[in-house]
Amino acid sequence: MGPQRRRLVIDGLAFEMIDSPRPSGSAAPAMVLVHGVGMSHRYLSRLHRRLGASTRVVSVNLPGFAGLPRPSDDIDVTKMGRALARVVATLGEDRVVLVGHSMGVQWSIEAALAPGEAVAAVVAIGPVCDERHRTLPSQATGLAVDTLGETPLINTIVFTDYLRCGIRWYLRQVRRMVAYPTEKRMRSLGVPVLVVRGERDPIAGRDWCRRLRDAARVSRLVEIPRQHHVVQHSAPHAVADAILFHTAGDWPDAAAVHARTAARNAS
Template structure:
């Protein structure tokens, strides 16, 4: 498709090299609409202390080149699966936040042999917010009331880098994606994770998603909103690692 993204890793994680055998699945962190790897950086650091961890900047976001056409969620899922294959990352746990939850669902459907577990953090679009106005109000209130200055700064500055044109280009894609229906096709264990004060991904919606699959779980991080991974990175990482350990078959 001629799309360009970016993969990032930190000290302790081997550079992605095709053909190199890997002893354990890697964590793959995927951002949501308008933003980049930066608001996942704290979570990345905690996870990378115990397992290979990579973060992605998807095409059009995080300063990567803007595609020449609107991309569907399926396009992004195909890009993720293809990029990981090209990089030699053939066993992984996908972790997506907000619209990134939609992206990783599609990537999981594209690469069923490579995906081990799926983690959906603050997944959208909550059935209470099925129009742009309601979604925007929920997100704005979350930023004003429940997030920190540092998380808001990262998100807003990334929105500026993304630019309104590409954000608005992809917004209807996010709003129309049938998250619950597509998630039902995923065959691996799924963790739905939300901040207890997150009104973007509300409790009823999150519980319903966790029940859309045979091996689904719901975990809430107390006292935080939509960007729980920035506000409580250790608690989020602990929840993810516990879920992965509990749902990994013992050989």
Template sequence: MTTPTAQSLTVFGQTLKLHSSTGSATPGPAFALVHGIGMSHRYLARLQNLLSVSADTYSLDLPGFGPNPRPGRPLSVEEHAAILVQVLLDAGVSRCVLVGHSMGTQIVAEAALQAPELVAGVVLIGPVVDRRRRTVLRQAFALAHDSLREAPSANLIVFTDYLRTGIRWYLSELKPMMTYPLEDRMPGMKCPALVLRGSRDPVARKEWCRELAETSPAGQFSEIEGHPHVVQHSAPAAVAELIRTFTRSIPSRADAK
């Protein structure tokens, strides 16, 4: 495990922050972690610390989120994905496994479509938005329900990050999230995908997660018993082990040819 270093970057005219844990001697793909709407790298920190033991690991604060200034207009999922890809290329990453949570799952899936040579695999934790529940009211109710199941430490991060993001930027990014059809993107992915949820997650329900895994050409589904939506914070060791096992199953570039 290495202590992450943080740096502010400007990519395609947008400011973001990259938290890097590098120097791993273990060969294999790097990991890149992407947060959900309203959030920052903070609720991915436990997972980053664990994954950095076995590979270089990066975590982003996307434009408008965390400490970053708000862009002058909403950014689409496709734009966030293009920024993610460019950040990783600029960091010298040649092959990686992308790990997204909530809205971050949309961004990593889109990045895999945009840069198939870079992305060896994707991990979708608590993916959104369930096509059967694609209304703001249903999503708001599910998030409120989930807050009753989360640990106090998770809720503290979530609520303080929401306050830092602000209602205006949150609502600006809500429409791109609600309209991005993740289920239509999965079949086009060339890399393996792991769809992961906590068994007590009211946001990413089991039927929806299984559907995403089954529509991916090389999809897997896993569930961590007894944990809610922010499972990477409440069960980081279990999530990290599933990600490592998944990563070991990905063919190397030489084997894939």
């Protein structure tokens, strides 16, 4: 059976899900893939297929992107993340790994911080925004440099998705992205975090990714050689293998990490 597409409206926000069923005999946690600003599930499709050979995978198109209706108000990262958490809750899974790319990492963090026990881990691919480069010109420069290293196919997907998104909504969300304190919010997470970056990613630099890794309570960092920002499309096998290996159960489970976090907060 191929992926099933369906829409879901949460608090007036329209989401679309591309859902590949769990293969027979799979015990791996479900994977929920979250695109970045301006983007859609399309640049996650190779990773989706690779992960889908091992477990249930759901790619989510967020409100205002991928041709979905734009929200009437300029919603912030927290509100979008909380709505995403409610989408995850509809899946009926007791273990979910949120896999975010770029700004999708921010929305995934907020979804993992929302009430609920389903999220078992967060995967942060090419996370933004480096607090030392947290300006619109700096992010634009990084994006421009990255296009020189990506394949023509990736650049075509990226820029056609930007056009579908629309410049006004894109810029509204980019401002939210730049203002969001990723490192600070990462420290609040009570689930394990896997940070993934391409070795040549000019947007999610090595020092920044190391700081994010160190900010999380339970974390690891994987670097994919010779790859750039859209590493999940250019090297889907390597990224999928890293995700499956590092979320296979050798980390403390979410409940144990939640308990330690609560104890620390109480002390």
